[in-house]
Amino acid sequence: MLAALPASDRDRAAHTVGADLRLSGVSGPPARQHGALAALPGVTGLTPVAEKSVFVGSSVVQTVALDSAAASAAGLPSLRQDLADRPAPALLAPLTAVPAHGIAVPGEPTALEVTVTASADRPLPEPGPELLLWIQDANGLTEQLAVPLPADGRPHTVTVPLAGGERRAHPLTLGRLGVDFTDRQRARTTLDLRLTRIGAVTDGQRTDLALPPGWSWARADPAPVDPAALGCPGTETAPGDTGVPGARGEYADACGWEGGGADLLHAVLRSHDPLSGATRQSVALTVRPGPGTGAPVLPVLPALADRALLDAVRAKAGDTVELDWDRDGGGVQKVLITGVVDGLPGYDRTHGHLLLDLRAVAANRALTGAPPPTATRWWLTSDDPAATRAAVAVDGRFGRPQSAPEVAAALADDPFRTGLRCAWLLVLVTAPLFAVTALTLHTVSAVRSRQREFAVLRALGVRTGELTALLRAEQVAVTVPPVLLGGALGLLLAALLPAFTVLDDRAGPVFPALATAPGRPATVLTALAAGLLLALAVLVLTRLLARVDLVRALRAGEDG
Known part of the structure; x- marks a missing residue:
């Protein structure tokens, strides 16, 4: 579980931000925004993000529009594989069709x-x-x-x-x-x-x-x-x-x-x-x-929907829904749901969202004379997020930055999470010590109770090495089953307990769900380390305890 926490923090941070970095309130015309952001150190990809609240029937949902081609090439948004039925590039591919205009x-x-x-x-x-x-x-x-x-x-x-x-x-x-x-x-x-x-x-x-x-x-x-x-x-x-x-x-x-x-x-x-x-x-x-008379025929735009939107409007993948652009002159836009995600990265998963292509939205709004979409934020990928974040911090043009590493660090520093991590670390350190102590007590008790038997065997000619091997075999037979059972039980608990112990700020399960796979190798290694420690304890104890004083042991028998 300790090994799974850092991976979970990174997954949650990436989902919260939506990318390596998210910038809100970037100033300047679009041309200068794009050029200045692309020139930042470490930046490997970027896309603007435009947001707008619309009506779908009586439900208010939020549309999120990005450059799907640039986003797909940059690996945006940061969508974990298990949150959708397809990888992000495959989900974004249907969105890239842009209506002809201009x-x-x-x-x-x-x-x-x-x-x-x-x-x-x-x-x-x-x-x-x-x-x-x-x-x-x-x-x-x-x-x-x-x-x-x-x-x-x-x-x-x-x-x-x-x-x-x-x-x-x-x-x-x-x-x-x-x-x-x-x-x-x-x-x-x-x-x-x-x-x-x-x-x-x-x-x-x-x-x-x-x-x-x-x-x-x-x-x-x-x-x-x-x-x-x-x-x-x-x-x-x-x-x-x-x-x-x-x-x-x-x-x-x-x-x-x-x-x-x-x-x-x-x-x-x-x-x-x-x-x-x-x-x-x-x-x-x-x-x-075509001719320049009459109302334009607007094509149906493909879009991705999250689970919250499907629940709110009672729709499913393959359905067509109508967006009312808040009566701002944009009219009604039909949208075909081509894919579904459990939660849209960068946004609250309890509210419905539709992800569209920014170029397609701009083209349709140009055809209807509606105001063009404007970027409310930018998503950036970087091979050095720390350097990019530092460059953004010193320039006021780039607005308010948020980086995934910062969010992951904040999650790791949460007081409840710190206490939980310390408790698990204490268990990890003390459990093998308790096991060695119990093994020592059991071995010493067994040897003392059989000291007269060992003395007779020594008197009959059994060598110390043979007696050590016999005692070692007995203790291994006693130790191996609990080690195997404990290791299996540890793997099972590592898979089941995190869902009840790792919680978010609202005392609910974390989202994305805690992945136990990153912790499985560490769990196996911990079980092996504990087994090796017990094996070493058996080796040392049996070597020490197999030495029997024949005179004292036999005389103790006569006196008894």
């Missing part, structure tokens, strides 16, 4: 160059509108970039720097593109926007982005819109009459758009109505397969 950005660019022409039907106040680009990296994290958009009707080439371009997780994807109107506008404005080209700049060379064949631009917001309510050119409507139930005509939106011809994108956009107090001042378009 325009692929070739190479590892440090900037994007956008050739754009914009004109407004009335003068725009300063500062003017901004051109927005949503760039998604290979981890699934999205960064919104903004540059001033000249609206003078002349073509301009604007440069959009990609911070930390050489240290990003490549390849990149242009997920959405839009315009943000200034909040100083006094009247609604129509903006004619033409994007001639977008080039990815790598080492001074520019590679133009292209719309994939059969793909089109589409409104990122699937909510209905009435061009007349927007006041689009060529439409008329009565004041306050939207014409479409649920349409939000006071917000900024698109009147029309097209792409794939002479221009990469040509769109007519309407700004928000400043007199209505509209809160959304930007409009965005995304790229998706």
Whole structure:
């Protein structure tokens, strides 16, 4: 049991953290986060983790999204084999399918160059509108970039720097593109926007982005819109009459758009109505397969579920459940449960969790215009966790760290655990001593009671060595059965007792369950050591006690 405790502490610590290190509250844009964390000493793999509470029916569960490809390559999360029916890479493999969306950005660019022409039907106040680009990296994290958009009707080439371009997780994807109107506008404005080209700049060379064949631009917001309510050119409507139930005509939106011809994108956009107090001042378009009209068809996302979630929603592996993204514009997402784990590493196993691919979630949310997922923490693997932890501690950008070795040390230093370990160590030391003492007393008593018999044998010519061998055989016959029985009983108790003696903070069984296998070799070695100690005691005692004083023994017989 003593040998199994350190292994159990490591298993519990790995499950508590989810990786060698967990960082919460890392600051900076995703590009700088990934590059800075990957450069830490000892880091061999990493993945961002995005969390969000959602509804499945009437139950509130937590979705956990990570880069499943990077996680599988790095051995994340730290899932013990017996907590699932398959190894972690096999569980994560079905999650890697990412819905098609956006325009692929070739190479590892440090900037994007956008050739754009914009004109407004009335003068725009300063500062003017901004051109927005949503760039998604290979981890699934999205960064919104903004540059001033000249609206003078002349073509301009604007440069959009990609911070930390050489240290990003490549390849990149242009997920959405839009315009943000200034909040100083006094009247609604129509903006004619033409994007001639977008080039990815790598080492001074520019590679133009292209719309994939059969793909089109589409409104990122699937909510209905009435061009007349927007006041689009060529439409008329009565004041306050939207014409479409649920349409939000006071917000900024698109009147029309097209792409794939002479221009990469040509769109007519309407700004928000400043007199209505509209809160959304930007409009965005995304790229998706097929026509750009109608609501997007969202594919079913594969996911892993823990036992708590299956119990809460009464589902099983192979079922499809619907996630309600808390009415934040993300709509309902169907999820197929492809695997089950007893408990998701890094999270409380008493609450339900779904594990998804971060890139797939980001793609689906881009298609629906919902806010992209953001990393709430990072998981890191390291071949030197102590060095990585030390480097993180001196830099405030990396937030709040937690390492598996620290958690394991805290578990080992628990006062109750320390007392239990001391009690077991005391038993381990004193039990062989008690056995040797009992053997000594038994042997001495047996020899004294048979001293006259031994004297007669010596008088008949039995040599001391032969008498020693006889006594040794008798004591071995007496000692071996208890040693074998005690060793077997020790193995049995080592397998059964830990479940009742090793408890967590709530006085319940530890999770993951204490594995007795690491302690079995030590138990066998302890039993062998105890047997060897008893054998040595038998050897010494029989050699000493087989010496008989014939005169004294026979005279004692005459006197008796």
